[in-house]
Amino acid sequence: MDKxxxxxxxxxxxxQHHDRDMExxxxxxxxxxPGCGANFHAGRWSWQALDAxxxxxxxxxxxxxxxxxxxxxxxxxxxxxxxxxxREEILNLIRNTEAMENKEHALERLIGxxxxxxxxxxxxxxxxxxxxxxxxxxxxxxxxxxxTYSDDKTHLDxxxxxx
Numbered sequence: 560m561d562k563x564x565x566x567x568x569x570x571x572x573x574x575q576h577h578d579r580d581m582e583x584x585x586x587x588x589x590x591x592x593p594g595c596g597a598n599f600h601a602g603r604w605s606w607q608a609l610d611a612x613x614x615x616x617x618x619x620x621x622x623x624x625x626x627x628x629x630x631x632x633x634x635x636x637x638x639x640x641x642x643x644x645x646r647e648e649i650l651n652l653i654r655n656t657e658a659m660e661n662k663e664h665a666l667e668r669l670i671g672x673x674x675x676x677x678x679x680x681x682x683x684x685x686x687x688x689x690x691x692x693x694x695x696x697x698x699x700x701x702x703x704x705x706x707t708y709s710d711d712k713t714h715l716d717x718x719x720x721x722x
Contacts, residue, residue, distance in 0.1 A: 589613050592620035597665040604665045622666040622684040631670050631682035633689025633715045638678040641700065641721035646679070649696070653681055656695045660688050686715040693717035 589609050590599035597604045597620045600613075604620050625632065635653075642649060650672065660667045670682040683689045690706065697704045702721030708714070 589615040590618040591615040592623055593617050594619055594623040595665075597622070606662070606665050620666065622668050625684040626668065626670050629670060629682070631684070632713065633683035633686045633692075633717070635681040635683070635689050635692050635696075635717040635719065636678050637681070637696070637719050639702070639721045641702070642679055643677065645700075649679075649700070652695055652699055653692055656692050657683075657688060660691055664688075686713075689715045689717050693719060 591609070592598075592604070597606060598609050598615065599618065599620070600607070600609060604622075609615055619627075624630075637649065653672070654669070657667070657669045664685070664687065667685040667688040668683065669688070670684055673680050673682075681689075681692065683692070686708075693704050693706060696702060696719045700721060702719055705718045707716040707718070709716075
């Protein structure tokens with residue numbers, strides 16, 4: 560066994576990780592989500608309109624499924640006295656970040672924003688949006704940010720704090 564194989568032996572034998580969004584069936588042609596209006600074409604969901612005359616079957620997109628099931632792929636927890644003092648300003652930043660991300664990536668959306676004690680908890684349909692929100696908060700307001708991926712790399716927890 561050479562050095563490369565020996566060094567990566569444990570990763571070579573790992574079973575495939577289960578990602579609920581990757582198990583969605585692929586459509587023979589195009590699909591349209593009646594919940595949000597996203598279209599599936601050429602292997603991805605987007606806001607791009609389908610060509611005229613394209614026959615599309617109706618199917619719920621993975622983001623709408625996550626929202627209905629409240630099954631977040633990303634969670635951002637905001638805490639500290641700064642959050643309470645600048646709550647509306649921070650929530651506007653989060654909503655604007657979601658709007659920018661969602662323009663290009665139809666499956667990246669907010670599931671909800673809730674107060675839990677002194678913290679604000681933001682849940683997202685995708686890890687990328689949670690990551691982007693964490694970076695936007697850090698860039699705009701400094702603070703301390705921690706990113707924690709689940710063991711199977713299908714969920715991201717972002718903890719942002721500023722006092």
